[in-house]
Amino acid sequence: MARWSESEIGSAASPGGGGGGGGYPGERFDLPATGTGSAAGFGRRLGALTIDWLLCYLIAGIFSGPDALASPNFSWLVMAVWFVLTAVAVAAFGITPGMAALGLRVASLRSTLVGVPRAVLRTALLALVLPALARDGDGRGWHDRAASTIVVRTRG
Template identity: 65%
Template sequence: MPRWIDTWLPGSSPTTPAGDHPGERYGLPAEGANAVAGFGRRLAALTVDWLLGYGVTALFLGAEVTSSPFTVLAIWFVLTAVPVAVFGASAGMTALGIRVASIGSEPVVGVPRAVLRTALIALVLPPLMRDADGRGWHDRAARTIVVRTRA
């Protein structure tokens, strides 16, 4: 039975039952390339992207990087949203072998959905609220799913 939030959250499929493995309802394999990426791999990719944001900010601000968290957030936002919109993966995602795939027939995520997805990640809570397919609220709102690019 679908939860109440499934009825209004974009990208949800409350009428389709969960399968035996995450991503089965979207036609994804259980293991290997194109399988749903695990939480640990996604968290590691986010950490890499966040550290890159700090590094780029430190190049411009030097030692004052710790006194400007919103600048770091803005740099991280750009370093994440732009490559996800164009290529489907940020630098951290590429390093960890994952990418953001669009649910549906679109070949790329696109700018509006990448910006929405990244903004919701910045709020911290949406990625922690996950469904049976491992999709957080940010992925459901943007109609995306994170998959592995290699085994």
């Protein structure tokens, strides 16, 4: 499996900052403007998250049995499944099933892999929703900024 390295994301990456000065998203990280390796748009990211949530509903439903939706704790089970699936997949592979389906990947700005602590932080902030909606000029939410990551396209 290919790994993202600093040279693939650009050497001008800074963990903080607020986006480029009139350029395209990802320009300050030396990402291409379009195609493979460019910063992912909000629509694809939302689509990937939706696929992941639907998958987690299915997994939680399998564990809960036929009356899963009637259970008052079912939504918490779905959240727990989503949290584990997302944190483990991003830490180990930099990708979730939804991201794989839509051609996206979480790339670390600091090292080759995102790693467990930053993946857990990123996932916890993403679960709060608002950090993901507050985006900078590069399309990175607070969860990506806190974890020093950026979501990029793996297909053109």
